[in-house]
Structures are given as structure tokens and as C-alpha cells.
Amino acid sequence: MEETQENIQFQLTNELIENVKALIINNDDEALKRLLNEFHYADIAEILDELNFEDAIYIIKLLDSETTSDILTELDEDVREKILDNLSAKEIAEEVEELDTDDAADIIAELPEERQEAVISQIEDEEHKAEIQELLTYDEDTAGGLMAKELVKVYGTWTVAGCIRRIRGQAKDVSRVHSIYVVSKEEKLIGRLSLKDLITAKSDQRITDIAKENVDFVNVNDDAEDVAKVMAKYDLEAIPVVDDEQTLLGRITIDDIVDVLKEEAEKDYQLAAGITQDVDSDDSIIELTRARLPWLFLGLIGGVGAFIIMHYFEGSLPKEAFVLFLFTPLIAAMAGNVGVQSSAIIVQGLANDDVKGSINNRLIKEMLLATLNGIILSVFLFLFVFAWEQRFELALAISISLVAVIIIAGLIGTFIPLFLHKRGIDPAIATGPFITTSNDIFGIVIYLIISKLILGI
Amino acid sequence: MEETQENIQFQLTNELIENVKALIINNDDEALKRLLNEFHYADIAEILDELNFEDAIYIIKLLDSETTSDILTELDEDVREKILDNLSAKEIAEEVEELDTDDAADIIAELPEERQEAVISQIEDEEHKAEIQELLTYDEDTAGGLMAKELVKVYGTWTVAGCIRRIRGQAKDVSRVHSIYVVSKEEKLIGRLSLKDLITAKSDQRITDIAKENVDFVNVNDDAEDVAKVMAKYDLEAIPVVDDEQTLLGRITIDDIVDVLKEEAEKDYQLAAGITQDVDSDDSIIELTRARLPWLFLGLIGGVGAFIIMHYFEGSLPKEAFVLFLFTPLIAAMAGNVGVQSSAIIVQGLANDDVKGSINNRLIKEMLLATLNGIILSVFLFLFVFAWEQRFELALAISISLVAVIIIAGLIGTFIPLFLHKRGIDPAIATGPFITTSNDIFGIVIYLIISKLILGI
Structure with missing residues (x-):
């Protein structure tokens, strides 16, 4: 091989x-x-x-x-x-x-x-x-930023023979022909045909007789990502670009779209990992720091927030409940993981235009899912804590809080990207450190409140 | 619009x-x-x-x-x-x-x-x-799994005119022609030409005279992802597939590659978020649980590990050092975030064949980067802890440990994907919960050991 x-x-x-x-x-x-x-x-x-x-x-x-x-x-x-x-x-x-x-x-x-x-x-x-x-x-x-002016264009009134003669000239400048675009006298896009159609047609036929009238196109102001989605979905290898009056301006080829898709995927992946700029492993330490430090700083603020909360509870907890603090890393980790999972699924669904139905239905589904996962995990945690500490109420308090934390974390992870998307903000920003940090804090607060209530302290 | x-x-x-x-x-x-x-x-x-x-x-x-x-x-x-x-x-x-x-x-x-x-x-x-x-x-x-048998094939000995006549028949079955592949009598791939070349050539020329001999191809057993990389890099819209004897077997078109690239990006994204199977937001709760629960379970084990470590230290720490425990969520979060960032950059670099040079150089670079980030963040943490607790030694212990934790987390995040890649395992598995969980535990251990040493307790 x-x-x-x-x-x-x-x-x-x-x-x-x-x-x-x-x-x-x-x-x-x-x-x-x-x-x-x-x-x-x-x-x-x-x-x-x-x-x-x-x-x-x-x-x-x-x-x-x-x-x-x-x-x-x-x-x-x-x-x-x-x-x-x-x-x-x-x-x-x-x-x-x-x-x-x-x-x-x-x-x-x-x-x-x-x-x-x-x-x-x-x-x-x-x-x-x-x-x-x-x-x-x-x-x-935009589509205008992606398109090239090189294309092969013929007028609907030409014959096949005349067309072949003339496109020999045009095709010299066009590295890959894909489609031949048919325009009216006013340069409006009215159809397309392939080189194959041209070769297999009779030489005295008119272009309008053999052209396909049903031609896909995009507007010059359309978003580049939308163009990429359309071309990927319909398996198009080239698409013509027109202005608001349907005048043929240029064409976009699939190789440019491959680059857009790759860049988009890399950006989302980096955002999920808490890296803001487009950097790669060969970039300088300063560039990498600029891309990474802001998210780490967010994490630091979150950690300080968690400390302040725990500090506040510490004052009101009796000494025998101190063991609760030893579970905060576990609670924070679970809240973060669940949040990242649910947000990733929503972010990916939104990117694929796959998220249909109302926000409420999504939240109800995520709640059921998180409840199921939470109960399974909590049973294990209950058994561990009970075996280790031999205190039934404590084990119950910690594991019931875990269920609650997982449900809330799942809901936050589902809601935030949907909310950002509705607001026109790229939801990819919601996976990664943003969700992890906010879920850490929410998780610890919920955990300590519920545990306090159950333990009656 | x-x-x-x-x-x-x-x-x-x-x-x-x-x-x-x-x-x-x-x-x-x-x-x-x-x-x-x-x-x-x-x-x-x-x-x-x-x-x-x-x-x-x-x-x-x-x-x-x-x-x-x-x-x-x-x-x-x-x-x-x-x-x-x-x-x-x-x-x-x-x-x-x-x-x-x-x-x-x-x-x-x-x-x-x-x-x-x-x-x-x-x-x-x-x-x-x-x-x-x-x-x-x-x-x-593999390339064989992606290719189609539909293609337009001509023999090098044909003339242009004969060729045009015969490919009219073949082209009917081929929705998009892209390239015409030239083969020898023994069906070995020896060149290619475009429909454009054919149209612009004289009708009595031999195919071998106008064909490009320098034709890219892939072997039928090549990995699908490698084929995708090659086609994206060289902007190819179709590539012929041959066996070990160079016999032309089929061809792969760019639309199939777009699908491979999209699936690959989605898989990596899901792995980074701790989702193992290919699921989307419309899948059933059972399917989603099966994809998500294993990673959450890993997080639970990690949290239990963190508890056991903290429990061990609790026994040996004096009461006034108890405040150290209130910073464990911060330490764990920072270790997790740094680890995910550095692994994501390496994973992406590996996916793009962008990671050159030795593992040692990578680790040295990441160490410098983590040290820089760690020092900046630790200054802030020092100021906060000192202002809050008014204890110089405590503030120093916590912030010095943070630098150490960030460095170790960065090294682990860099090393694990490189190691997995060397072993032939998909490094994408290393971003997300796997790194977060192991870094949580390492981070807390390092933090408590260093703090104990500095505080002399």
C-alpha cells in the first residue's frame, strides 16, 4: 500500500x-x-x-x-x-x-x-x-468573496456548432469547465448545459432547445457557509452567482467549498476546546497565548467564583459535613461534561440545519435524557459513598444532588446554544470553556444547597 | 437576499x-x-x-x-x-x-x-x-469503498475523432465526466485528458499525443481519509483508483470526499465533547445515552479518584490549611482546560499532517507556552488569595502550584495525542473527557503536594 x-x-x-x-x-x-x-x-x-x-x-x-x-x-x-x-x-x-x-x-x-x-x-x-x-x-x-469571474457563458440564441466554436476560446481561460451557463441578451442567467450535452447534441440545434432551464444559483450576497451547505447537500460541483437582477456575475467551484467546510469545522473544534483564533501548532507562543489565555482566564474567574461560594457555605456547615467539599471536583466535572455533551449535539445539529421543532421539546427531551443518565450514575455514587463513609443520609444527599446537577447542566447546555443561535450569535462558542465554567459554578451551588436541605443542616 | x-x-x-x-x-x-x-x-x-x-x-x-x-x-x-x-x-x-x-x-x-x-x-x-x-x-x-465503477475510459491508440464517437456511449452512464482516463491494451492507467482537451484537439490526433501522462491516482486499499486529504490538498475533483498492478478499477469524485470530510469533522467534534457514537439530536434517548454515558462514567470514576486523594490529604492537613480544598475546583478546571486546549491543537495538526519535528520539541514548546500562561494567571490568583485571606504564604503556595499544574496539564495534553498517534490510535479520542478527567486528578495531586511542601505542613 x-x-x-x-x-x-x-x-x-x-x-x-x-x-x-x-x-x-x-x-x-x-x-x-x-x-x-x-x-x-x-x-x-x-x-x-x-x-x-x-x-x-x-x-x-x-x-x-x-x-x-x-x-x-x-x-x-x-x-x-x-x-x-x-x-x-x-x-x-x-x-x-x-x-x-x-x-x-x-x-x-x-x-x-x-x-x-x-x-x-x-x-x-x-x-x-x-x-x-x-x-x-x-x-x-459571501458568495461574492468566493466566486471567480472565469466561466464559460453562451447566449441562448446560438446554435450548438457556433457554441462549440466559440467556447474553444473561452475555455482556454477556464481550468475546469463543469457547466456552461446560458444567458439572455441582457446577461441574465436562463439555463445551463454540460459539455457532454453539447457533444451529444446535433450541431444545428439551438442552445435554448438543449439547455436545462432549472438551474441552481446563489446570490452574490449570500453567506459563504450557506453556499457551502447548499453545494454539499445537492452534490454540486459548481454553482453560478447572480445579483438581485439575476445577472450572471461569476461561479463558485467545489474546491473552494471544501476549504470553507474545513475551516468551519476547524473553527468549531477550536472553539469547543477553548481556542479563539485560527491558530495551528506551528504558530508562535505569543499567538498561541493570545488564542488560549482568554478562555483560561474565564476558567480562573469561574474557579474563584466556586471558591467564594464554597467559602460562604463553609461558614454555615457543621464540621461533620465537611466531607461534602471533597466531592466538589466530582460534581463540577460531571456538570461540565454533561453540559459540553448536550451543547455539542445542539451545536452540530444547528450547523447541519437538523434541529427542528420547538426549544421546549428539546429541553424536555434533554431533561429526560439527563434524568436517565443522572439516575444511573447516582446509583453508583450512592453505593460508593455509603460503602466508604457508612452514612446513609450523606450518601443520599450527595447522589440526589448529582441527579439534580446533571439535569440542570443538561438544560443549560441545551438552552445556551439555542438561545445564542436565535440571537444570531455563532452557537459554537457555547461548547467548551464557556459551558464548563458556568456549569461548574451552577453545579456546586445546586449541590451544596440540596445537600444542606437533605442533611437538614 | x-x-x-x-x-x-x-x-x-x-x-x-x-x-x-x-x-x-x-x-x-x-x-x-x-x-x-x-x-x-x-x-x-x-x-x-x-x-x-x-x-x-x-x-x-x-x-x-x-x-x-x-x-x-x-x-x-x-x-x-x-x-x-x-x-x-x-x-x-x-x-x-x-x-x-x-x-x-x-x-x-x-x-x-x-x-x-x-x-x-x-x-x-x-x-x-x-x-x-x-x-x-x-x-x-478505503478508496475501494468510496469509488464508483462509472467512468469514461479510452485506449491510448484511438484517434480523437474515434474517441469522441465512442465516449458518447460511455458518457450516458456517467453523470459527470471530469476526466477521461487513458488506458493501455492491458487496462493499465497511463494518462488522462479532459473533455476540453478533446474538443480543442484536431480530430485525427492520437489520444496518446494529447493525453497528460502525469496522472494522480490512489490505490484501491488506501485509507478513505488519506484519499480525502489528497483530493482536498491538490484540489482534485475526481481521482482514478487502481490496483497494485496499476489496473484502472474505478474513480472517486469530490462529492463523496465532501461527505468523508464532514463525517470526520463531526466525529472529532463529538469525541472532543465526550460522545462516542455517531448520533444526532433527533436520535432516541436510549441511543443518546449509549453515546454519552460511558464518558460520564469515566468522569464519575475520576471524581471518585479526586475524592479519595483529597480524603487522604485531609487526614494529614492542619485545620488552618483547610482552605486549600476550597480551591480544588479551580485547580481541576484549569488543568482540564489547558489539557483540552493543547490536545486540540495537536489533534488538529495531526489531522492536517501539520505536525512536523520531534515530540521533544513539541513538549518543550508547550512547556514554554504553559509556563507563560501559567505565570500570568497565577499573578491574578495570587493577588486574589492574598487580598481575600491575607496570608502571604498561602497565596504563594496556591499560585505556584497553579503554574506547576498548568505546565503538567499542557504536557499531558500534548503528549497523549502524539503517543496515541504513534500507536496508530485515533488521537481525537484524547481531547475531551479523557484528558479532562486525567488532568483533574493529576492537577489535584500536584496542587496538594506542592502546597503542602511550600506551607511546610
Whole structure:
């Protein structure tokens, strides 16, 4: 299996990196080009991510701009930023000329404002320049921010033969054709057809006769995540983008959607783990601290809150009830775990548009679920405490509180993401430290109150 | 925005469901067909997921098998299972005949063994039958389990004109062509070309002259997740699958990969939240309990462990040190949070093949990071405890222990996923309750030991 996989699965080895570094030191440009040209641009980008900055620049200046422009799109954002800082506006413009409009606009959008204009003014192809300028006006989280201007467009009045003749020209600029979009004289989207339809049709047929009129599209202002959901649900590989007047503006392809889905999943995962920014394990300690410290600070505040509560109860509890405090880590852990579980299910359901029905029904279901789980767990806890302490009332108090804590924790875990979602806030923020911390505190308060009541102290 | 989006964004309303139910009660088949035929099959599947079982069957029997076969592939797994239970082998075979081989094999694979053969024997198209039987032999988590047999294949010796003539026939069975694969006389994959290449070539050229020889492929036994990574990284929309002798067996398309990526992300997210099985918010309370209870039980064991440790220390601590116990929820929460953060970053890095370099370097980096975070947080905790309790030594003991606990928690959170990964175990299991629970216990032990030492008690 490993053997046959070599062809496609690129392995970034230390040996390869050392090899590249040695060739740079020796200025052996020819051997370096020969070596790198064997790799896919995405692999070369991985190599560059590992090199120091001067070496990366050396390679970018060495290879031709057709390759380097693709490499630029695949680099880590911070590496790309540094490299672009060291290229002139003219050099960046040359890279950008090689790219599709969507990738070109993404790269320019990352530049500081004042450089953006300098680069754009250096783009020689006037059409490419105008298209990039248009794309820069859209918000990056919308369909407009995802789409490319490259597409194959035909007029409904054309014949199949005329169409094939003309799309030979258009298709040169479009790396993957997917669908051919049919527009009216006024450039409104009125249908689509596939290359296959075109090949299998008779050459004197009119486009309007063979085109499918039922064409899916999205509005240029639609949210990028919604576009991703739609394309994944309907298994679309490309979707046209129109404005409010149905004018065809561009198209979005599935590879961009794969990136949106991956980023979205990573963001949710990180939020659940209490990491706010988009960081990865290779980022600097300062960046990682900035992403992690706020949530840890929240946890610290929660812990201090728990201390104050316990301190308050300590004053009013007789000495023989002191053993209650030794169970607070258990209670806090259970409250946190239940809360995270129930919020994760709701968050995921909301992300998949899978949560139907009223909030009340959800809460009732979670209450039943938590009660069932709580009773099972409490039986075990009761048996342990009774066996250990030999005090029936104490064991009863602790295990009954556990049931109550689990129910409340489940309800909070269910309610908060639903509430945030209704308010238009990303519910993913509710899994993880936010729920854990609030449930820790609620859990300990409920536990101590109920135990006090049952023990009659 | 909402307006123009209606065309593509389907809204599952209660009104629609009630409407469908009413039409079923009135046996108004014509109106029902008219209503449903307006929707995409993925939307009809959503409607069926919401109906009771008899109504769902009613609709499946009403619509033609071309539509219902597609609906079946989109249904929730448990709904599909119930519906298939109520169709005869002959009826299922008719549905399966309409589907591409990969979807057909997936549906048959879900049936009980004895029914599988009954259904297969009823498939009339011998070629389709043989292909499905072949696909059923592959593990569902491999490239073989993802691929379809439908593809467009040409021999290198053909001319462009001959090729266009013959692929008209093949392309009929292939919903989206993507690439045309070029094979040798022995059916070995030797290249690929696009429909665009074919259209723009001269009609008397040989295929071998215009085909790209550098064709990416995967082995039939490759892991499905690896295939997904490769396709996402290289922006591939389809990839051919070969056996060890390079024989072309099938192809995988990007829409299947989107599903793999989504499932993988959901599984990791659920594991991080302490949910073991693939459940969603609409599953039954029993199913949800089965997915959630094991992790809660782990938390309970951890809490009992924390109690036993605290109980042990209680015996040896003087009364004035009792306040230490009131900080155990804080210590446990911080240990848990830090552990989850560091493990999440490692788990995500491993999933993206982003974790390079040695384990030692990772651990050193995490130690520096945790030390920085720990010191910042401990300063706050010191100030609070000193202000509250007015005892310098106590404040010092608690805050120094917090630094130590955070460092150890970070190291455990970093080490465990790396260790699991080396052992070939999915590291995603290490985020969430597993890390939280073990860090709770380690954290409390370290905290009490260090505090005791500093306070000299």
C-alpha cells in the first residue's frame, strides 16, 4: 500500500529540506529547478513553509511565475505575508496575472491598503484587472468573496456548432469547465448545459432547445457557509452567482467549498476546546497565548467564583459535613461534561440545519435524557459513598444532588446554544470553556444547597 | 437576499409537512406527485425523515424509482433501514438499478447478509450486478469503498475523432465526466485528458499525443481519509483508483470526499465533547445515552479518584490549611482546560499532517507556552488569595502550584495525542473527557503536594 501511494502522497522529509538548503547554498539553480519541478505546487509550498525566509524568497525568484503564483496561494498565511512584503508591486502583479480572479483577489486583499492599489495599477491585462477590482468589493464571507469571474457563458440564441466554436476560446481561460451557463441578451442567467450535452447534441440545434432551464444559483450576497451547505447537500460541483437582477456575475467551484467546510469545522473544534483564533501548532507562543489565555482566564474567574461560594457555605456547615467539599471536583466535572455533551449535539445539529421543532421539546427531551443518565450514575455514587463513609443520609444527599446537577447542566447546555443561535450569535462558542465554567459554578451551588436541605443542616 | 435565495435554499416548514400528510390521508396521489416533483430529491428525503413510517413508505411507493432511488441515498440511516425492511428484494433491486454503482453498493451493504444476496440476484443488468458485487468486497473506509465503477475510459491508440464517437456511449452512464482516463491494451492507467482537451484537439490526433501522462491516482486499499486529504490538498475533483498492478478499477469524485470530510469533522467534534457514537439530536434517548454515558462514567470514576486523594490529604492537613480544598475546583478546571486546549491543537495538526519535528520539541514548546500562561494567571490568583485571606504564604503556595499544574496539564495534553498517534490510535479520542478527567486528578495531586511542601505542613 505504501509503495503505490508514493506517486500521490508527498512526504515532506528532513532529507528533502536539507537537500534543498544545500542546493541554495551552492547556488546550484539548475539542480534546484530540476528537483522542485518534480513536485506539485502544493508540495513546493509545504517545502517553503519549512525553509527560512531568505531561502523561500530565493526559490520564489528562481521559479517561473506560472508555478510561483500557484505556490503563493498554498503557503501559510504568515509565510505568504513575509514573501509579499519582499516583492515589488510589479513582481506581485506578475504573479497575480497568472492566477484565476478569485485567487488573485484573495492575495491582493491580504496586502496593506496602500500596496493594493500599487499592485492593481501594475496589472497589464485590463480585463483581468477590472474583474479583480470587482471581486475586491465583495465581503470575503459571501458568495461574492468566493466566486471567480472565469466561466464559460453562451447566449441562448446560438446554435450548438457556433457554441462549440466559440467556447474553444473561452475555455482556454477556464481550468475546469463543469457547466456552461446560458444567458439572455441582457446577461441574465436562463439555463445551463454540460459539455457532454453539447457533444451529444446535433450541431444545428439551438442552445435554448438543449439547455436545462432549472438551474441552481446563489446570490452574490449570500453567506459563504450557506453556499457551502447548499453545494454539499445537492452534490454540486459548481454553482453560478447572480445579483438581485439575476445577472450572471461569476461561479463558485467545489474546491473552494471544501476549504470553507474545513475551516468551519476547524473553527468549531477550536472553539469547543477553548481556542479563539485560527491558530495551528506551528504558530508562535505569543499567538498561541493570545488564542488560549482568554478562555483560561474565564476558567480562573469561574474557579474563584466556586471558591467564594464554597467559602460562604463553609461558614454555615457543621464540621461533620465537611466531607461534602471533597466531592466538589466530582460534581463540577460531571456538570461540565454533561453540559459540553448536550451543547455539542445542539451545536452540530444547528450547523447541519437538523434541529427542528420547538426549544421546549428539546429541553424536555434533554431533561429526560439527563434524568436517565443522572439516575444511573447516582446509583453508583450512592453505593460508593455509603460503602466508604457508612452514612446513609450523606450518601443520599450527595447522589440526589448529582441527579439534580446533571439535569440542570443538561438544560443549560441545551438552552445556551439555542438561545445564542436565535440571537444570531455563532452557537459554537457555547461548547467548551464557556459551558464548563458556568456549569461548574451552577453545579456546586445546586449541590451544596440540596445537600444542606437533605442533611437538614 | 432572502428573496433570491428561495430558489435554492429549501425550507422545511411545518406547513409543508402538514400539507403532505393531508394529501396522503386524502389519497390525492396526483396532487402529491405534483407537489413533490417540484423539490430536489435531497429535499424530499428531508420531508420523509419527518414523516411517520407509513407515510414515508406511501411516498416511496408512489414516486417513480428514478426519484426514489436518489431519495433513499439521502435519507437518515435509521429511516432508510426501516423503509428497506418493508420493500421486497425485487423492489430494492429496482431502486438499486437506478443508482450509480457506489451508491448502490452502499445501500446493499446496509442490508442484513441474507437479504443482500436476495437483492443482488434480482438485479437484471448483469454488468451492473457484477460491478456492485465487486464494490461490496472492499472495506468501506478505503478508496475501494468510496469509488464508483462509472467512468469514461479510452485506449491510448484511438484517434480523437474515434474517441469522441465512442465516449458518447460511455458518457450516458456517467453523470459527470471530469476526466477521461487513458488506458493501455492491458487496462493499465497511463494518462488522462479532459473533455476540453478533446474538443480543442484536431480530430485525427492520437489520444496518446494529447493525453497528460502525469496522472494522480490512489490505490484501491488506501485509507478513505488519506484519499480525502489528497483530493482536498491538490484540489482534485475526481481521482482514478487502481490496483497494485496499476489496473484502472474505478474513480472517486469530490462529492463523496465532501461527505468523508464532514463525517470526520463531526466525529472529532463529538469525541472532543465526550460522545462516542455517531448520533444526532433527533436520535432516541436510549441511543443518546449509549453515546454519552460511558464518558460520564469515566468522569464519575475520576471524581471518585479526586475524592479519595483529597480524603487522604485531609487526614494529614492542619485545620488552618483547610482552605486549600476550597480551591480544588479551580485547580481541576484549569488543568482540564489547558489539557483540552493543547490536545486540540495537536489533534488538529495531526489531522492536517501539520505536525512536523520531534515530540521533544513539541513538549518543550508547550512547556514554554504553559509556563507563560501559567505565570500570568497565577499573578491574578495570587493577588486574589492574598487580598481575600491575607496570608502571604498561602497565596504563594496556591499560585505556584497553579503554574506547576498548568505546565503538567499542557504536557499531558500534548503528549497523549502524539503517543496515541504513534500507536496508530485515533488521537481525537484524547481531547475531551479523557484528558479532562486525567488532568483533574493529576492537577489535584500536584496542587496538594506542592502546597503542602511550600506551607511546610
